[in-house]
Amino acid sequence: MDKLNDGLIKNNMSTIVADSLYQQLVSTFQELETVQEPAALKALRHTAFERFQQEGFPTVKNEEWKYTNLHTLVNKPYVLNSDVEVDHVDVRKADIAGLDAHRIVLVNGQYVLAFSSLEDEIGLTVKPIEEAHDEPNFQKYYAQHADKSDNVLVQLNTALQTAGVYISVGKNKVVSKPIHLIHLSIGQEPFFVQTRNLIVLEPHAELELIESFITADGAAQNLNNKVSEIVVEEEAKMQHYYLQVADAASSYIQHTEVYQEKQSLYNNYNCNLPGASFVRNNINVRLDAENVESHLYGINLTAGSQFVDNHTVVDHMKPHCESYEWYKNIPQDESIAVFNGKIFVREDAQKTNAFQQNNNMLIGEKSTVYTKPQLEIFADDVKCSHGCTMGQFDDDALFYLRARGIGEESARVLLVHAFAFDVTSRFSNELVRSYVEALVEKGLDK
Numbered sequence: 257m258d259k260l261n262d263g264l265i266k267n268n269m270s271t272i273v274a275d276s277l278y279q280q281l282v283s284t285f286q287e288l289e290t291v292q293e294p295a296a297l298k299a300l301r302h303t304a305f306e307r308f309q310q311e312g313f314p315t316v317k318n319e320e321w322k323y324t325n326l327h328t329l330v331n332k333p334y335v336l337n338s339d340v341e342v343d344h345v346d347v348r349k350a351d352i353a354g355l356d357a358h359r360i361v362l363v364n365g366q367y368v369l370a371f372s373s374l375e376d377e378i379g380l381t382v383k384p385i386e387e388a389h390d391e392p393n394f395q396k397y398y399a400q401h402a403d404k405s406d407n408v409l410v411q412l413n414t415a416l417q418t419a420g421v422y423i424s425v426g427k428n429k430v431v432s433k434p435i436h437l438i439h440l441s442i443g444q445e446p447f448f449v450q451t452r453n454l455i456v457l458e459p460h461a462e463l464e465l466i467e468s469f470i471t472a473d474g475a476a477q478n479l480n481n482k483v484s485e486i487v488v489e490e491e492a493k494m495q496h497y498y499l500q501v502a503d504a505a506s507s508y509i510q511h512t513e514v515y516q517e518k519q520s521l522y523n524n525y526n527c528n529l530p531g532a533s534f535v536r537n538n539i540n541v542r543l544d545a546e547n548v549e550s551h552l553y554g555i556n557l558t559a560g561s562q563f564v565d566n567h568t569v570v571d572h573m574k575p576h577c578e579s580y581e582w583y584k585n586i587p588q589d590e591s592i593a594v595f596n597g598k599i600f601v602r603e604d605a606q607k608t609n610a611f612q613q614n615n616n617m618l619i620g621e622k623s624t625v626y627t628k629p630q631l632e633i634f635a636d637d638v639k640c641s642h643g644c645t646m647g648q649f650d651d652d653a654l655f656y657l658r659a660r661g662i663g664e665e666s667a668r669v670l671l672v673h674a675f676a677f678d679v680t681s682r683f684s685n686e687l688v689r690s691y692v693e694a695l696v697e698k699g700l701d702k
Contacts, residue, residue, distance in 0.1 A: 277330050277448070278312075284336050285415055294389050300399050305415035311408045320406070323594045323626045324536050324565045329479055329507055334448035337418060340364050341442070345371055349501065350438045350468035352691045357436040357466065364441060365419030365451035365482075379429030379461075381422070385452050388422035393456040393487075402485045402513035407538055410511050413483040417452035420482075425461040425492075434464040434685070441480065441506045442472035453484040457492035457520075464495040466688060469532070471503035482510045488520040490545075495684045500528040500535060501695065504560070507534035518545035524552045525683055526566065526583075527692050530559035530699040540569040543577045543605075553679045554583035555692060557672075557699045558591035558623075565594035570612075572605040581612040584679050586672060587623035588700070594626045601633040601640060608635060612642040617675050619648075619700075669697050 285305050289298070313330050314321040340363055347361055360382065361371040367384040374382055381391065388394040402410050425431060441449070457463055471478075488494050500508070514522050528535055541550045556564050570579045585593035595614045616625045629642040676696060683689035 277333055280333060280336055281416065297389065301415045304411040307411045308408055308415060314408060329534060334479065335445045336448055338443065338447060342368055345440065347371060347438050347440055349470040352687055355687050357434040360421060360435060360437045362421060362439050364449045367421050377432060379426035380431055381424040383422045385420035385422050385454065386418060391422060391424065393424045394422060394454060397456055397485060397487050398454055401515045402483055402511060405513060405540060407511050409481055409509055410483050413450050413452055413481050417450045420452035423455045425457045425463050427458040428460045430462040434466050437465060437467045439467065439469045440472060441478045441502065442475050443478060444476055446477045448479045451480065451482040456487045457489055457494055459490040459492060461492045466497040468499045469502045471506045475505050477505050480508045484512045486514045488516045488522050490517045491519045493521040496524045497688055498526045500532055502532040504531060504533045506532045508532055509536045511538040514541040516543050516548045516550060519547045522550045523684065526554040528556045528564045529695045530557060530562060533562060535564045537566045542571045542573060544573045546574050546576045548577045550579045552581040553682055555676055555679050556593050557586045557696050558593055559588045559699060560591060562591040568597045571600045572608045572610060573602050574604060575606045577605065578609040582679055583614045584676055585616045585625055586619060587625060588619045590622045592624045596628045598630045599640065601635050601638055603634040606635050606637045608638040610640045614644045616646045668700060672696060672700060
């Protein structure tokens with residue numbers, strides 16, 4: 257673990273500033289090869305970087321990145337692996353009123369113990385990712401699922417990650433209260449961060465994880481490439497929230513790979529609010545045993561020139577499984593929202609029940625939505641459906657409410673809340689639900 261020393265997180269790598277980001281990444285990888293770490297991890301890094309070198313950053317010519325142009329993000333130099341001032345770190349932007357939770361703080365991906373509050377719980381292990389190499393679950397699962405995806409940026413992360421968190425919940429352990437994982441971006445020069453998280457729930461374990469993404473005041477432009485691998489073993493249950501409330505200086509490329517075993521449950525609640533200028537979420541869920549259940553919910557309220565792209569894959573690999581997915585987009589101003597959802601039902605996955613829905617409400621004449629719900633079914637005894645709706649803000653409904661004495665601002669909030677309610681009502685945590693609904697109200701253009 258990088259040690260807290262004189263207000264700095266010290267990293268073993270030097271700060272590198274070069275003329276091109278690609279050359280910076282090559283130089284950083286060469287330095288990482290000189291660092292002492294397990295041979296198996298070094299081999300993973302080497303294989304991953306070779307693949308990244310072969311493919312490079314994805315372009316809009318790639319169908320999966322058709323609407324997601326990375327050119328302006330990666331066509332510039334960044335500070336990599338810099339020292340970070342933490343004397344005056346402030347994470348209050350992530351506060352959720354009334355929430356009693358364990359807290360983990362990652363500053364540019366680095367686990368900062370001084371700002372975390374994680375009381376001892378028998379059966380719960382939390383470590384910086386770079387200190388988890390000897391953990392059995394790390395050795396069993398690290399890079400075993402995400403790296404098999406077709407996302408080359410996962411390979412870049414595997415090759416260059418030096419930060420992140422390892423969370424393991426032991427067999428039969430029910431974590432007593434939620435874990436609030438706060439990702440803070442901070443720095444005086446443009447910086448690029450590679451964060452890697454591994455989360456494992458052993459049989460019958462239960463965990464509620466709330467991840468908040470925030471930006472320090474005055475932070476320079478920053479790009480965050482984050483990969484999370486999540487394994488939910490037999491009869492384990494996980495509630496997982498993404499609360500994207502960062503500032504415009506921050507851009508995020510995130511890949512979440514979830515692997516589920518027999519009779520497990522995984523629920524993801526993905527909320528993106530006005531702020532971060534660029535967000536690309538890849539959420540892949542693999543149901544690789546019988547009687548597995550998974551739910552994916554999304555609320556995306558965008559504003560200004562913000563770009564938010566959500567790509568999801570729900571892969572039914574075995575029989576008797578159920579998935580339910582519902583995403584709602586509310587783009588304002590000149591913002592762009594993208595939804596690309598795929599459901600795969602493999603030949604062996606008989607008796608599958610899969611539902612997918614995407615609804616969109618455009619506010620403003622210049623806002624844009626691109627949506628592509630997809631089903632690929634190779635089994636014949638299944639129940640599967642998907643759908644998509646697209647519409648403008650309902651001026652007739654607004655007139656109706658105003659005619660009954662409700663002010664225009666209040667009427668707009670009521671209509672948007674009614675639109676979002678189908679999703680927010682399914683949040684398992686009432687405090688998070690109230691928090692998100694308040695942010696939706698705050699994020700609406702006045």
